[in-house]
Amino acid sequence: MSKSSKSLKLFTFFGIIFTLTLGTLGHFFYEWSGNNYVVGLFFATNESVWEHIKLALFPMFLYFIIAGVFVKGINNYFAGFFLAMLSVILLIPAMFYGYTAIAGKSIIAIDIVIFILSVIIGFLVAMAIFKSQYMRALNFLSIIGIAVIIICFMTFTYNPPDWIIFDDPTK
Numbered sequence: 001m002s003k004s005s006k007s008l009k010l011f012t013f014f015g016i017i018f019t020l021t022l023g024t025l026g027h028f029f030y031e032w033s034g035n036n037y038v039v040g041l042f043f044a045t046n047e048s049v050w051e052h053i054k055l056a057l058f059p060m061f062l063y064f065i066i067a068g069v070f071v072k073g074i075n076n077y078f079a080g081f082f083l084a085m086l087s088v089i090l091l092i093p094a095m096f097y098g099y100t101a102i103a104g105k106s107i108i109a110i111d112i113v114i115f116i117l118s119v120i121i122g123f124l125v126a127m128a129i130f131k132s133q134y135m136r137a138l139n140f141l142s143i144i145g146i147a148v149i150i151i152c153f154m155t156f157t158y159n160p161p162d163w164i165i166f167d168d169p170t171k
Contacts, residue, residue: 008130011071012123015063019119022059041154046168049093050160052111054153056088056119061150076135080126082142085149087122093165106169 026043033039042058044051064081074080095114100106129135160166 007071008074008127011067011074012127015060015067015123015126016120018063019056019059019123020116022062023055023115023119026055026059037158040157045157047170048160048166048168049096050153050156050165051168052096052115053089053092054157056092056115056122057085057149057153060085060088060119060122061146074130076129076132076139078140078142078146079135079138080129082138082145082149083129084122084126085146087125088118089149091118091121 029043030036030040030045035045042054044054064077064084068077068081092114095118096106096111099110099114103110156166
């Protein structure tokens with residue numbers, strides 16, 4: 001049974017608002033917590049692109065977990081959840097490195113727009129997947145994908161590889 005179009009639009013709207021609000025506040029949570037290790041697993045610990053992905057990723061993850069408890073009957077829930085997260089993971093660095101290659105520097109206003117666009121696109125991807133009748137087989141694989149993403153983000157927060165996406169430009 002699929003949810004009505006209106007219900008999916010509300011789900012998406014509230015998900016975007018929740019993720020943007022918590023993600024924006026999340027930029028400061030690690031510092032506000034006195035650099036608490038556990039807080040750092042979920043929110044940005046530095047100014048690297050990788051850590052900024054977490055500003056969208058973990059609020060989105062939390063929204064999908066909470067909403068999943070209360071909202072029933074959405075087709076392809078985990079496939080939409082996974083592909084929304086994957087969209088954010090791909091869009092933020094692609095747009096950031098794309099424009100900084102042209103501009104030669106990071107511009108905070110553009111970084112904020114990238115964050116907002118990535119969240120919106122991620123939720124629109126999820127909504128499109130929820131409407132699809134052909135993604136059910138991916139739900140189980142998507143649960144594995146979600147787990148891998150969460151493990152990677154938690155692991156690489158304190159043990160980052162020596163790749164540019166993990167570089168903190170302030171250091």
